[in-house]
Amino acid sequence: MSTFKLTDELIExxxxxxxxxxxxxxxxxxxxMHYADIAEIIHELNIKDAIYIIRLLxxxxxxxxxxxxxxxxxxxxxxxxxxxEIADELIxxxxxxxxxxxxxxxxxxxxxxxxYIEDVEHARDIVDLLRYxxxxxxxxxxxxxxxxxxxxxxxxxxxxxxxxAEFVKRVHSIYVVDDNDVLKGRLSLKDLLTTSTRSNIxxxxxxxxxxxxVTDTAEDVARIMAKYDxxxxxVVDEMKRLVGRITIDDVVDVxxxxxxxxxxxxxxxxxDVEADDSIWKLTKARLPWLLIGMFGGLGAASxxxxxxxxxxRFPVLLIFIPLIQATAGNVGVQSSAxxxxxxxxxxxxxxxxxxxxxxxxxxxxNGLAIAGVVILVSHFAFHTTYNISLTVAVALxxxxxxxxxxxxxxPIFLHKRGIDPAVxxxxxxxxxxxxxxILIYFSIAKIVLGF
Amino acid sequence: MSTFKLTDELIExxxxxxxxxxxxxxxxxxxxMHYADIAEIIHELNIKDAIYIIRLLxxxxxxxxxxxxxxxxxxxxxxxxxxxEIADELIxxxxxxxxxxxxxxxxxxxxxxxxYIEDVEHARDIVDLLRYxxxxxxxxxxxxxxxxxxxxxxxxxxxxxxxxAEFVKRVHSIYVVDDNDVLKGRLSLKDLLTTSTRSNIxxxxxxxxxxxxVTDTAEDVARIMAKYDxxxxxVVDEMKRLVGRITIDDVVDVxxxxxxxxxxxxxxxxxDVEADDSIWKLTKARLPWLLIGMFGGLGAASxxxxxxxxxxRFPVLLIFIPLIQATAGNVGVQSSAxxxxxxxxxxxxxxxxxxxxxxxxxxxxNGLAIAGVVILVSHFAFHTTYNISLTVAVALxxxxxxxxxxxxxxPIFLHKRGIDPAVxxxxxxxxxxxxxxILIYFSIAKIVLGF
Numbered sequence: 001m002s003t004f005k006l007t008d009e010l011i012e013x014x015x016x017x018x019x020x021x022x023x024x025x026x027x028x029x030x031x032x033m034h035y036a037d038i039a040e041i042i043h044e045l046n047i048k049d050a051i052y053i054i055r056l057l058x059x060x061x062x063x064x065x066x067x068x069x070x071x072x073x074x075x076x077x078x079x080x081x082x083x084x085e086i087a088d089e090l091i092x093x094x095x096x097x098x099x100x101x102x103x104x105x106x107x108x109x110x111x112x113x114x115x116y117i118e119d120v121e122h123a124r125d126i127v128d129l130l131r132y133x134x135x136x137x138x139x140x141x142x143x144x145x146x147x148x149x150x151x152x153x154x155x156x157x158x159x160x161x162x163x164x165a166e167f168v169k170r171v172h173s174i175y176v177v178d179d180n181d182v183l184k185g186r187l188s189l190k191d192l193l194t195t196s197t198r199s200n201i202x203x204x205x206x207x208x209x210x211x212x213x214v215t216d217t218a219e220d221v222a223r224i225m226a227k228y229d230x231x232x233x234x235v236v237d238e239m240k241r242l243v244g245r246i247t248i249d250d251v252v253d254v255x256x257x258x259x260x261x262x263x264x265x266x267x268x269x270x271x272d273v274e275a276d277d278s279i280w281k282l283t284k285a286r287l288p289w290l291l292i293g294m295f296g297g298l299g300a301a302s303x304x305x306x307x308x309x310x311x312x313r314f315p316v317l318l319i320f321i322p323l324i325q326a327t328a329g330n331v332g333v334q335s336s337a338x339x340x341x342x343x344x345x346x347x348x349x350x351x352x353x354x355x356x357x358x359x360x361x362x363x364x365x366n367g368l369a370i371a372g373v374v375i376l377v378s379h380f381a382f383h384t385t386y387n388i389s390l391t392v393a394v395a396l397x398x399x400x401x402x403x404x405x406x407x408x409x410x411p412i413f414l415h416k417r418g419i420d421p422a423v424x425x426x427x428x429x430x431x432x433x434x435x436x437x438i439l440i441y442f443s444i445a446k447i448v449l450g451f
Numbered sequence: 452m453s454t455f456k457l458t459d460e461l462i463e464x465x466x467x468x469x470x471x472x473x474x475x476x477x478x479x480x481x482x483x484m485h486y487a488d489i490a491e492i493i494h495e496l497n498i499k500d501a502i503y504i505i506r507l508l509x510x511x512x513x514x515x516x517x518x519x520x521x522x523x524x525x526x527x528x529x530x531x532x533x534x535x536e537i538a539d540e541l542i543x544x545x546x547x548x549x550x551x552x553x554x555x556x557x558x559x560x561x562x563x564x565x566x567y568i569e570d571v572e573h574a575r576d577i578v579d580l581l582r583y584x585x586x587x588x589x590x591x592x593x594x595x596x597x598x599x600x601x602x603x604x605x606x607x608x609x610x611x612x613x614x615x616a617e618f619v620k621r622v623h624s625i626y627v628v629d630d631n632d633v634l635k636g637r638l639s640l641k642d643l644l645t646t647s648t649r650s651n652i653x654x655x656x657x658x659x660x661x662x663x664x665v666t667d668t669a670e671d672v673a674r675i676m677a678k679y680d681x682x683x684x685x686v687v688d689e690m691k692r693l694v695g696r697i698t699i700d701d702v703v704d705v706x707x708x709x710x711x712x713x714x715x716x717x718x719x720x721x722x723d724v725e726a727d728d729s730i731w732k733l734t735k736a737r738l739p740w741l742l743i744g745m746f747g748g749l750g751a752a753s754x755x756x757x758x759x760x761x762x763x764r765f766p767v768l769l770i771f772i773p774l775i776q777a778t779a780g781n782v783g784v785q786s787s788a789x790x791x792x793x794x795x796x797x798x799x800x801x802x803x804x805x806x807x808x809x810x811x812x813x814x815x816x817n818g819l820a821i822a823g824v825v826i827l828v829s830h831f832a833f834h835t836t837y838n839i840s841l842t843v844a845v846a847l848x849x850x851x852x853x854x855x856x857x858x859x860x861x862p863i864f865l866h867k868r869g870i871d872p873a874v875x876x877x878x879x880x881x882x883x884x885x886x887x888x889i890l891i892y893f894s895i896a897k898i899v900l901g902f
Contacts (some may be wrong), residue, residue, distance in 0.1 A: 013877040036678045162645060189640050194613060227487045229681060229700040246701050249680040255703065256677065259710030260792060266717055267788030275806070277672065279813050286785050286819055290851075293781040294821050297774025298828055304770040305833060313771065315485070315762055317815055318769045319755040322776050323748025326885055329780065330719055330878050334737050337718030341711060342726035355726070361731050366738055370745050377749055382756060399890035400741075425718070427781050434777055 004037040011044045012331065019050045023056055035061060039068035051080050063092035066101060071279070075104060083109060087116030095122070096142035096250065101128040129244075137221050138214035140254070141235045142243030147175040148201055153238040155197040157187075169331050172232035172247065176205040185209050192235040192357030211236050214243060222244060223346065237307035261422070262344065266337060268293075289427040300325070300438045306365035307442045310451045316384060317445055320392050321438065327396060328403045328437030329430040335407030336360055336425045343415050344422075352412050356405055363404035393450045395441040402440060403433040431434055455488040461496045466758070469500045473476060474507055486512060490519035490887040502531050514543035526555060538567030546573065547593035547701065548846060550580040572633070576675060580695075588672050589665035591694030591705070592686045598626040601635050606648040608638075623683035623698065627656040634685055636660050662687050665694060673705040673733055676795065712873070713795065717788060719744075719878035740878040747882030751889045758893045759901045766812050767835060768896055772889065778821065778847060779854045779888030780881040786810055786858030787876045794866050795873075803863050807856055814855035818848035842899045846892040853883040853891060 017026045030038055031055065038057075042050045042065065054062045054077065065075060066089055078086060078101070086105075090098040090113065102110055110130075117123040125143035134140025146164045148157045159175060174187040185207040196202050211234045212221050225233055225248060235244040259273065268289035273282055310317060339355075342348035348355070371393035378384045378392065407429055411421035445451075466475045468790060481489055481504065489508075493501045493516065505513045517540055527554070529537060537556075541549040542565065553561055561581075567576040576594035583589025597615045606764065612625060625638040636658040646655050650686045663672050676684055676699060684694040712723065719740035724733055748802045761768060790806075793799035799806070822844035829835045829843065858880055862872035896902075 015737070034679055036680075064527070092460070154554075209834055226700075226703050228485055233697065238851060248682065249677075252677050252699070252706065255706060256710070259707070259714070263710070263714050263792060264787060265716065266714065267784050269788060271784055273789065274796075275789050275799050277787035279809060279816065282813055283816050286782075286813070287820060289785070289822070290778065290781055290817055290821060293777045294774065294824060297771070297777045298825065298832070300771040300773035300777075301527055304773070304831060307587055311766055315766075318762065318772070319752040320748070321769070321772050322885055322889060323745065324774050325776055326744045326748045326751075326780075326882065329742065329777075331737075331882070333718050334720055334740070337720060338724065338726050338733075341714060345725075348726050357844070358730060362737070365677060365730065366733050368753070369738060370741060373742070373745060378752070381749070381753060406826065418533075430780070431777065434773060438773060 004034065004040075006037075006040050006044070011041065012193075014041060015045065017048060018045075018052050024058060026053065030057060031061065035064035036068050042069065043073060047076050047080065050077060054081075055085075059088050059092050063089040063097075065216055067093065067097045070274075071104065074101070074217070078105065083112040084116045086113045090126070091117060091119060091122065094141065094142045094144050095125045095129055096244075098122075098126050099139075102126060103130060112410050118341045130384060132214060134220040134340075136165070136214065137212045137235050137246060138216065138244070139214040140221060140246045140250050141214070142247070143243075143244055144263065145175060145234070145245040146173075147177050147242060148187070150176050150178055150202045150205065152201050153197070154192065154195055154199045154201065154204070157201055158192060158197070161192075171173055172245075173209075173234075175209070175234050175242055175245075176201060177242050180239075181242055183236050183242045186234075209234065211240075212246070213238070218254050222251045222258065225251045225399050262425075264339065264426040265422040266333070266340075267418075277295055293431050296435050299435045301440065303435070303438050307446070307451075310442060313451055314388065314445070314449060316382065317391070317442075318389055319382065320378075320395075321441070323374065323392075324395060324399055324437050325434045328399045328433040331363065331366070331400050331403035332407040332429040332433035333346065333425065334363045335404045336411050336421075336429045339411040340421045340425055344412060348412075352409070355408055355412070359404040359408045360401055363401035364397065366404075367400035370400065371396040387449055391441075391445045395449065396445045398444060399433075399437045401438050402436060406433060408434070455485065455491075456496070457488075457491050457736055465492060465504075466496065466500060468839045469496075469503050477504065477507060480514065481508060486515035487519050489516045493520065496529060496535055498527050501528055505532075506536075510539050510543050513681070514540040514548075516547045518544065521725070522555065524685045525552070529556065534563040535567045537564045539600060540569060541577070542570060542573065545593045545595050546576045546580055547591065547695075549573075549577050549777065550590075553577060554585070556583060573778055583665060586669040587665065588667040588669065588686050588697060591669055591672060591697045591701050592665070594695055596626060596685070596693075596696040597624075597793075598628050598693055599654065600639070601627050602649070603648045603652050605643065605646055605652065605655070607647070608652055609643060612643075624685075625661075626660070626685050626693055626696075627652060628693050631690075634660065634662055634687050634691055634693045637685075660685065660734070663697070666691070669705050672708060673702045673709065676702045676708065706716045707726075709719050709795075711792065713876075716873040717784070717791075717876040744878050744882050750886045754886070754889050754893065758897070761893060761900070764902055765839065765896070765900060767833065768842070768893075769841055770833065771829075771846075772892070773802045774825065774843075775846060775850055775888050776885045780856035780886040782814065782817070783849050783858040783880040783884035784876065786855045787862050787872075787880045790859050790862040790878055791872045794862060797862075803860070806859055806863070810855040810859045814852035817855075820852035821851065822847040830835065838900055842892075842896045845899065846895045849895060850884075850888045850891050853887060857884060857887070 008091055042053065055063070066077070090102060102113060105113060113124055113126060129143065148159050148160060174189065174192065175183060175186045176187060178184055185205040186209045187201070187205050191204065210224070210228060210230060212224065214235055221233065231248045233246050234242055235246060237243050246323045270288055273285040295413065304311070339348065374396060375389045375393050379389060410424045410429065414424050415421045457503055462793065493504065505516065517528070520528065541553060553564060556564060568577070582592065597612050599611060611701070625640065625643065626634060627636045627638060629635055634654040637658050637660045638652070642655065661681060665686055665688055672684065674810060682699045684697050685693055686697060688694050720736045721739055724736045756761070770887060790799065825847060826840045826844050829840060861875045861880065866872045867877050
């Protein structure tokens with residue numbers, strides 16, 4: 001496709017046009033662009049220029065641009081806009097996107113903005129949606145959907161549908177409800193195109209329809225839609241009344257965010273941060289995990305300190321500390337990552353003992369392979385005695401098995417307790433395996449060398 | 452929704468029904484289930500039972516079940532089916548899914564299976580698609596789409612479309628082409644519903660249409676579809692002729708796989724493995740990274756070994772090795788993860804110096820915070836002298852800054868060289884920072900303590 005490429009020249013050109021208030025040129029340049037591309041451009045501008053462009057362009061365009069902006073940046077933009085201006089943007093948006101924006105505003109501004117939304121139904125839908133948690137089906141859904149009554153015929157249905165479709169950007173399915181708004185089934189546009197106009201909806205609709213409850217988690221909704229290849233799913237309340245619809249594009253975002261969160265946790269970053277965030281925000285996200293690692297390091301220090309005698313008699317033992325520690329950490333991360341991913345994909349059931357046995361065997365194989373290489377290398381490079389080689393080899397195998405088993409056990413255990421197993425990866429697993437690894441190493445040394 | 456839950460009881464029940472050949476009961480139990488659920492069940496059965504069920508059910512159902520199976524498991528199933536049986540399954544599938552299955556077969560079986568596909572057009576489409584690489588737009592696309600000629604009127608268009616729609620499960624857009632099959636634009640179903648039947652397509656179609664080239668990478672397609680919120684995108688060849696269509700559900704899989712691959716690389720697992728893979732496959736995926744870590748550990752060992760004098764005069768230095776190493780590893784992983792994620796999301800531009808400066812400052816802040824705590828703790832816990840405390844503190848700050856800068860630099864460097872930056876995370880970054888960390892520590896000790 002005519003791929004858009006954000007260049008420094010483009011940004012400079014736009015900054016110049018803004019500075020010289022050459023509005024006509026700005027409009028003709030930007031109006032042809034996709035809103036997602038305009039959002040990329042706006043992110044590179046200063047707030048003043050960004051707001052200038054948002055005020056200049058049509059709200060039909062800018063409302064979509066605003067939904068694409070990063071939350072931090074958007075907050076700054078919204079602070080500089082009047083309640084009336086924000087309301088004008090929201091009117092152009094589907095209710096789910098409007099709610100995402102309005103929910104970021106301070107309480108008193110929310111009310112003010114809503115008072116400027118003239119379309120009462122739109123305003124009511126937005127207020128409705130504000131009740132739901134961000135990470136539930138209710139928080140994802142939009143009110144815009146096409147629904148027909150089971151008691152209508154196809155002709156009436158098509159007529160009503162055309163009216164409703166005016167407000168719905170993409171019609172996926174036509175939902176069929178009874179007189180109480182309870183979801184009964186669905187119709188596809190294709191069916192409607194190929195059915196006689198005199199047929200009754202009751203006789204032609206498909207009663208099998210997937211749906212989620214407003215209270216289901218966003219993660220569950222994403223899993224269900226991905227698993228069943230759904231492009232839209234209706235949302236019902238506790239009485240199975242149709243209250244909204246979730247489309248796949250919102251779920252793509254959930255899937256991406258979920259994957260990014262797990263990745264960040266595995267890398268020891270707590271908050272949802274990006275490379276371009278402020279140093280302060282990045283420090284807040286990173287320091288806590290470094291402190292965990294630090295206390296682990298201090299714990300290891302006191303373990304080594306406790307084996308003073310060994311240090312004096314067998315100083316060569318100490319040169320293998322980094323090896324033991326790195327191996328323990330790496331194995332632990334590998335094992336935990338596989339389990340965390342399996343749990344996220346639902347491909348792991350509760351069967352814990354078989355899995356631990358497998359990790360035990362895997363640790364044994366990897367441990368023996370690595371221990372073999374290490375014995376050879378250290379014999380020639382460090383001229384280690386037989387006893388020292390034996391100590392290092394036995395310690396490596398034990399440490400690897402231990403790390404593999406712990407890396408497997410902790411995520412499954414957390415998952416059973418209802419805690420996100422992803423927190424157990426990264427620095428957490430590394431640190432605990434580091435400390436345990438050193439303890440195992442010196443304990444085995446004590447047994448083999450007898451100090 | 453009536454959530455499906457895979458239980459041991461259900462598996463046992465199905466195994467019993469298969470063993471006693473109670474086909475009627477099996478059919479009535481399974482025919483009501485979604486194919487994705489049946490695939491989950493089949494994964495838990497032995498191959499013989501799985502094939503029994505696949506042979507029992509209608510190909511309309513089982514073809515979708517087979518597309519949902521894991522590759523390893525599917526290969527085993529296909530080995531036990533005749534070419535004719537496989538062809539019967541493929542006939543039910545969209546070309547993109549059919550190609551995914553057929554491409555796994557050995558060369559001679561491919562030809563045999565294709566010879567059994569009676570629908571010549573379907574067979575030709577499949578052979579066509581087999582030419583494309585798995586991870587390109589061509590490898591993702593299906594041949595099923597609805598296209599109309601710009602020279603038709605709406606009436607003819609609706610008529611043709613109804614015919615074509617028979618073969619297309621979900622119509623997203625109607626693509627408009629010229630007499631040479633060159634993509635000109637699109638029509639939405641909605642437009643078609645609300646336009647007079649006498650209008651000419653030429654006058655009503657939307658000329659602005661996003662598209663990708665057959666040779667574009669799957670990753671790029673996913674990025675474009677996610678960014679522009681597209682549910683389907685047409686694929687064109689070098690002459691801009693319309694050759695296929697990619698739908699969002701295929702891209703959801705790409706996004707998930709991409710995220711999982713990055714996660715696995717960060718955790719030090721090379722191949723695309725799952726928790727349920729064989730011990731041998733898991734070992735092959737894990738051992739290489741452990742060996743990298745091992746050589747790093749041995750490298751660290753020889754560095755320490757090289758500072759024999761220091762070890763004898765200041766043995767207390769050695770107890771801080773785990774702390775230095777763990778901190779270096781953790782900081783490196785944090786920095787690299789943020790950069791890798793930023794690169795994946797296209798939110799990082801080439802601007803490398805500003806980013807390195809930022810990481811430098813971040814490292815300085817985190818380093819001072821951690822060094823402060825360590826000085827306090829080690830003073831009271833290990834009664835370290837002033838000089839030792841100073842050594843450890845300066846080393847920590849330096850090691851943290853170094854790890855942050857390296858963790859940022861390497862992924863950007865690899866990305867510029869066209870190498871997937873995700874390989875630089877995990878054990879790779881950890882190991883190099885471990886070794887460098889130890890070297891920095893002892894070098895600083897040498898300067899401060901002067902041995």
